[in-house]
Amino acid sequence: MIGKYCSLNGKLTKTKKAVLPIDHIEFAYGFGVYENLRMRKGFVYHIEEHIKRLFDSAKIIDLNHDLDFKQVKNWVEKLIEKNNIKNGNIKMILIGGKKPILYIFMLPPKYIEKKEYRQGIKVTTYNYERFAPQAKALNMLPSYIIFKRAQKENAYDALLIDRDGNIIEGTRSNFFAIKNKTLTTPPLSEVLDGVTRRTVIECAKQNGYNIKEENIPLKNIFDYDGAFLTNTSGKIMPVKTIDEKSFDIIPDNLQTLRKLYDNHISHKE
Incomplete structure (x- = not known):
């Protein structure tokens, strides 16, 4: 404090x-x-x-x-x-x-290391569905425990996976996948309506990206060019590794979107 x-x-x-x-x-x-x-x-x-x-x-x-x-x-x-x-x-x-x-x-302000934006972050996965996911509620014990386990594996966050094997969101972040100029993110009915999530979608639409709200099966995630998390402190955080498997690179289309987003919010200051 x-x-x-x-x-x-x-x-x-x-x-x-x-x-x-x-x-x-x-x-x-x-x-x-x-x-x-x-x-x-x-x-x-x-x-x-x-x-x-x-x-x-x-x-x-x-x-x-x-x-x-x-x-x-x-x-x-x-x-x-x-x-x-x-x-x-x-x-x-x-x-x-x-x-x-x-x-x-x-x-205190939270800052993400610049190298993590360049090189990407690691996330783990955990099978769990939050109660009333649209509410940012205080009863965070399961998410807290899952996050602590992710930290022990040197991960930035953990992705929550539903009973059908779909990626829902992070314990403290929203999730996107990117392919060419299309962003895919889990349906709003299943996740917290993140403020940064909304702003990323707004920025992406203004810059010619397509948006899909649909399920993202964990087994298919590496069919995309890349993936990223969004939250208030980290803004857009490229994902490099999910559990023990990694994307080959952090794609240029993702880094371009990140720069567009930074410029987008700077105009609101």
């Missing part, structure tokens, strides 16, 4: 004093939703989309609250001003209960 202050239901509070009672049953059971936002040079990327998805996630798990969009955005802006920090990540956690609690606090 960075910054001396966090926001607790809109009240700026010193982080050391922002605590929950030990018997808060909703938090203990993971009855809550969250969002991670990326801030660079004082600019918060996609703040509107993140707040909207926070509310959408709450609705999916029947977490009732009386927050409104402008109110939450204002709280984020006041926290940034109070902490006087220009680069970092911002986390929002909305916890359910009779009196819902919205925590907003700041975390």
